[in-house]
Amino acid sequence: MTDRIFIVEDNQEIVDLLKKGLTGWGFEVSSCQDFHEVVEEVTDFAPSLVLMDVNLPFFNGFYWTQEIRKQSLMPIIFLSSRDADTDQIMAMNLGADDYITKPFNLDLLIVKIKALLRRTADSSQASPTSKLSYKDFALNILENQLEKDGVIVSLSKNETKLLYPLFENAGEVVSRESIMEDLWDDELFVDRNTLSVMVNRIRKKTEEIEFGPHLQTVKGKGLKLDD
Secondary structure: OOOEEEEEOOOHHHHHHHHHHHHHOOOEEEEOOOOOOHHHHHHHHOOOEEEEOOOOOOOOHHHHHHHHHOOOOOOEEEEEOOOOHHHHHHHHHOOOOEEEEOOOOHHHHHHHHHHHHHHHHHHHHHOOOOEEEEOOEEEEOOOOEEEEOOEEEEOOHHHHHHHHHHHHOOOOOEEHHHHHHHHOOOHHHOOOOHHHHHHHHHHHHOHHHOOHHHEEEEOOOEEEEOO
């Protein structure tokens, strides 16, 4: 089955470059035609992966990533001329799988796409448990939700991915390196504060169900859920 790539980019020169390069590697490629209807076009094309710009007409790439994440876990890679750490952190927190700044190396991009698609396929074949429990909390992997006593908190894809190994190994320390490897291709490209930002974001989002105190940072080692 041919992998399908959908491009959300308003610079036609970049779209043409991507289409030529990706098609040459055997991908089936389409791009957004109506920037009011990004989610609808993504749904209709049913891609294996989305390439997303930040600066777009009408609504930016952060908005569209949020909307896509409401209905799909398909990989999303940002391609943007915006190189601020805050933009990259924002993209990751909203569920992006990678963030590459323009100008980009097409060969490197294709390598990252192929690696991400391989991991996605391996994860699908492994069929991980869709729901994990810890004390009175339930982590719904497919819906990206954390629940306690009927109260549901929505998470981003990456927040779910961060919590997954902690729920699997409740009471044990999960190393920072292991978590970063699960979240991103290469932690060298991620700001060192990104993980701390995500942890604090989770604590704040889950105040209503009092999950934060259970999510502990073990200095110099990693994270754990208390015993």
